[in-house]
Amino acid sequence: MAKTTFETALKQLEGIVKEMESGALPLEQALKKYETGIEKVQYCMQILDSTEKKITQLTRGLDGSLGETPFDNE
């Protein structure tokens, strides 16, 4: 699910930044980490912007089936 991956991605990103800032990484690994980090950044930003604004209302039909209809905020 996206929620877990957002958090995971964010944690990974934080970890990568911390690791890179420690300065102990060999260059090849640092470059690889950087690439991964940038991917995480893009992924996180995508998640933040992708969710479509939506307010719905949960309804239950006569047969007991669940449905969603737009919620009238006003």
Next chain:
Amino acid sequence: MTEPKSSHIYTVSHLTREIKTILEDRFSFVWITGEISNYAAPASGHSYFSLKDANAVVNCVMFKNQKRSLKFALENGLNIFGLARLTLYEPRGNYQLIFEHVEPEGAGALQKAFEQLKKKLGDEGLFDAVHKQVLPYLPDKISVITSGTGAAVRDIIHIAQRRFPNCCLQIVPVAVQGDPALNEIVCAIEAVNQQRSSDVIILARGGGALEDLAAFNSEIVARAIFASNIPVVTGIGHETDSTIADFAADVRAPTPSAAAELVLPEKKQLVRLITDLHFSLSTAITQKLAYFHQKVDDLHSRLKSPVQVVATAKQTVETHFLRMQHALDRQIFHGTEKLSWISQTLLGAAPQLQPRTRQVADLYNHLAITMKTCIFENKHQVRQAATTLTALDPTAVLKRGYSIARTLPDKKVILDADAVAVQDRVEIILSKGRIQTRVEKKIHGKDNI
């Protein structure tokens, strides 16, 4: 009028103290009910108010220490009942109630039921921390179980959209008070769990009296919350309200708005966090690259090509050569200098030959001239002598007829007749030839001829 006996005259203090004693003895502790008015809470933290009913009013105070155990806020218009000490405040002559304990009126029974249920469910472990589910960091979709029309739903929508403008909310409208509320809330929780499209539930209700929160203090709602596989956040009533639902929930928020804030992170902050991380990442890699660049450059500069080595060696040799040459030059220079100095010293010490040479030459010339003169003079003398000699030549004398007599064998010229004896041999030298004879006679005297 008769004079009152002095023993019957009270001072104000005395009277007041006696009333105080009577009052405090008679009403040491009272349970009392009434409505709060003239409520004041100064900085001291104590609360001053009046308690009234239709016909009477009494001053009340509740001290800070006792207020700590209050589960609700005292306010004007609130009907309360509580336990108080009656006392008289002598400086004002006021009697007042000092409350030890206050409860909203009518809450007594409900409160008792609440405590009992709380204990029962607590004992069952429904409120245990181990059962609390962790809220999603960033929920995809939030189900909001609340009244479809109250302020709570509007607040939640407002807050959610402010924090995360493109969030996804699902409203599950339910009755939040009255008998149908219990069942509707339970069904809503079950339906959301059945649908499984949300990853967090907000169960909310605006503030109200304790009776109005009955559904949220019910056992079935608590159990439904406990049974939910989706984490439930409660935001019920005001901050001071605590319901059974709050205890059963995974996270309890003080109000509906707070619940929305708790569930949804602020998008701005997330974006900033990620932007910051992005920046840190870029900075880190840039620094890393710069570091390695520098390192490579440094190593490169330290890596010597053979040409450089040769050049360096050449330079060293040249330097040494030059130094050697300079040293030599310097030594020669010094030597020359020394030599020239010494020779100059020597020259300075040398005798002056020239004047001597000249003197010698002069002397020589002088000698030569003198010699010449001398020779010339002598030659002249000789010539003169020769002339004289010629003049004196015996031969010439002889030629003129003179002869020379000489003894024999001594050959001594005889100038005196006494020099010879008779019979001595005598030689006479003539102009031409010589005669040897003997002395026959001698004539003495000075006269010869």
